[in-house]
Amino acid sequence: MAGKEDLHKPLQLKGVKKLFKKGLKEKKEALKGVSLQIERGEIFGLLGPNGAGKSTLVKIALGLIIPSEGEVLLNGHNPSKPQAKKGVGYLPEHFRPPSRLTPETFMAFAGEMGSLSDNPLSPTDALTLVGLERSAWSRQMRRLSKGMLQRVGLASVLVHRPSFIILDEPLSGLDPIGRHDVKELLMQFNAQGGTIFLNSHILADIGNLCHRVGILHQGSLLFVGKIEELLAKTGRAQLEEAFLAMVKGEKDA
Ligand SMILES: Nc1ncnc2c1ncn2[C@@H]1O[C@H](COP(=O)(O)OP(=O)(O)O)[C@@H](O)[C@H]1O
Ligand SMILES: [Mg+2]
Known part of the structure; x- marks a missing residue:
């Protein structure tokens, strides 16, 4: 059913910040102003080391956590609204x-x-x-x-x-055959028109799966675009090297 939802982008984040309180004085800024748009029909991979803020971002996208600042639209609606989650599937990190x-x-x-x-x-x-x-x-x-x-x-x-699935580390803990099979499945879902947002800290899985990637590091989005653009920007030949160059702040080859 092609409804109104199709007019909206699956997910839009604007200036999203999240501050977690840890005890009385200590605070952790898990997201430091993230802006990102997911396009209908794409496979988008959010890459980042452990603790980067990936799961926090996913939970904010789904309305499971309220951001400290910023705007979130899921299918064009505030994620707390029931119509936002229509047609959205979520697989948590530790299923x-x-x-x-x-x-x-x-x-x-x-x-x-x-x-x-x-x-x-x-x-x-x-x-x-x-x-x-x-x-x-x-x-x-x-x-x-x-x-x-x-x-x-x-x-x-x-x-x-x-029509839109959000998967938190869907490939972690799988053996190579399992990863291959799950990737095939995701590509098949996408080939039938489904949109995918996934998180991963495993770079090797992302290269031939995602149309666009984002690199999240310590709560900041350092890059969003195609992998070719990331390679060109960092002057590296491999995704892994480009990723390391990005998170270490070495933008020049
Ligand atoms: N509920 C919470 N309370 C306090 N700190 C949290 C909470 N959830 C996540 N954090 C902190 O926020 C940061 C990002 O966590 P997370 O989003 O789980 O990262 P990732 O999924 O990229 O590994 C980490 O430093 C983590 O310890
Ligand atoms: Mg996580």
């Missing part, structure tokens, strides 16, 4: 489904929850879509590998047929 449920049972709940979609996929279709092997469907989730659990997590997001 831990109930360990004694099986993927089949869990998916039956996931499809019902949140009423994000009027027309969710069936649990079976969602598990097939993410390529979870059939023998794992009826096994308790405490007996599944990290890669299998990540597929269940993605199934629980895709079951609602979202």
Whole structure:
């Protein structure tokens, strides 16, 4: 259904700051004025070392945390409004489904929850879509590998047929085959018109997946653009070197 939501950018942040209070006097500025726009149909990767503020940014985008300053629009609405989250799927950083449920049972709940979609996929279709092997469907989730659990997590997001998915470190903890498979799945979702915003501290996974990247370091966005532009700007041949040059402040080769 092409609704009004399509007229809006999936996500817009303007001058977003977040100050966490730690104890009585100590404060931590996790985001220091971040402005960013996600375009419909793109795969955007937010890169940054641990502690850069990536998860904080994602939670602000979804209205789970209120920014100290700045503006956030999700599908053109304040993220606290129900219509902002329509068609939006979220996979948190540490997805831990109930360990004694099986993927089949869990998916039956996931499809019902949140009423994000009027027309969710069936649990079976969602598990097939993410390529979870059939023998794992009826096994308790405490007996599944990290890669299998990540597929269940993605199934629980895709079951609602979202048009925009926000994934916090979707590839971390996966072995090379798991990473490859999840990337394929994300590209397939994107090829069908879906927009993706993902966070990662693993550079190797981003290069051939994301159309644009952002580099977040100590709460500041140092770069937003295509990887070629990042390489040109830093005068490096590889994403990893360009990233290091950026976060170390060596902008010239
Ligand atoms: N609820 C919180 N209270 C205090 N500090 C926090 C909180 N959440 C995150 N932080 C701090 O904010 C910074 C950014 O954290 P986070 O967004 O989780 O980074 P990343 O996801 O990039 O690893 C870190 O220094 C972290 O310790
Ligand atoms: Mg994080």
